[in-house]
Amino acid sequence: MRQSSEIKFNVGSDDERGTLGEEMTVADYFAKKYKRTLKYPDLPCINGMAGSRNQANSLPMEIVKLVEWQRCFRPLDSVQRKLVTTMSSAGPNARYQQIMGYVHDPRILPAPEVIYRAQQQEDVVEHVSIGKWAIRDHFYTVPDIQKWAVLYFADEKPNEVVINVLNDLFYFV
Incomplete structure (x- = not known):
């Protein structure tokens, strides 16, 4: 040009x-x-x-x-x-360095809202504080879980702690 x-x-x-x-x-x-x-x-x-x-x-x-x-x-x-x-085009090392270079300032997420309802009532919105909220007699009807999966994203193979957690999950299901 x-x-x-x-x-x-x-x-x-x-x-x-x-x-x-x-x-x-x-x-x-x-x-x-x-x-x-x-x-x-x-x-x-x-x-x-x-x-x-x-x-x-x-x-x-x-x-x-x-x-x-x-x-x-x-x-x-x-x-x-x-x-x-x-x-x-960029090499894998350059892409890895670019991804690892992303830095975001930390922030505190807003407290979640829990939405539930008692039987035959309107939805109740409860703001969670300190990880607690009252749910006595306020449940949706929850379906049974037919299938589920665990995804493990890490650089190395699962260690003994991860395997034990998975075994405990399988035991309770």
Whole structure:
């Protein structure tokens, strides 16, 4: 991708007659034709197409406005494909370091609300304080659990404590 201060073309050329016009850069063309000095002449130009002639136009990035959800129907060239692949790929170590680098400030979660109802009554919302709430005679009808599972996420194999907890769970079920 070349900069607007580098891309040159012939202004006023007539390809049918073979005449060449004045050669100038994209940045100079916008300064002369539109009286607009580019703020960022070192940015690369966008390749646009001019109508039905399929004539390539190099447009400075700062003057182009993209419509939301606008797509490019032309496939990427080899340099662009390589750039996309390079920018979107990262090694496992880099990804691990990025994930482990996420740090959030600790916060105290608000106390939960317990919603229950006595038979034939409206829902009762109780705010839990110090881990206790009154639930005497206030239960939903709970279905039996037919199947259940335990997921263990850790770097190492389950140790003896984890195995004992699982065995106790199986014993009570």
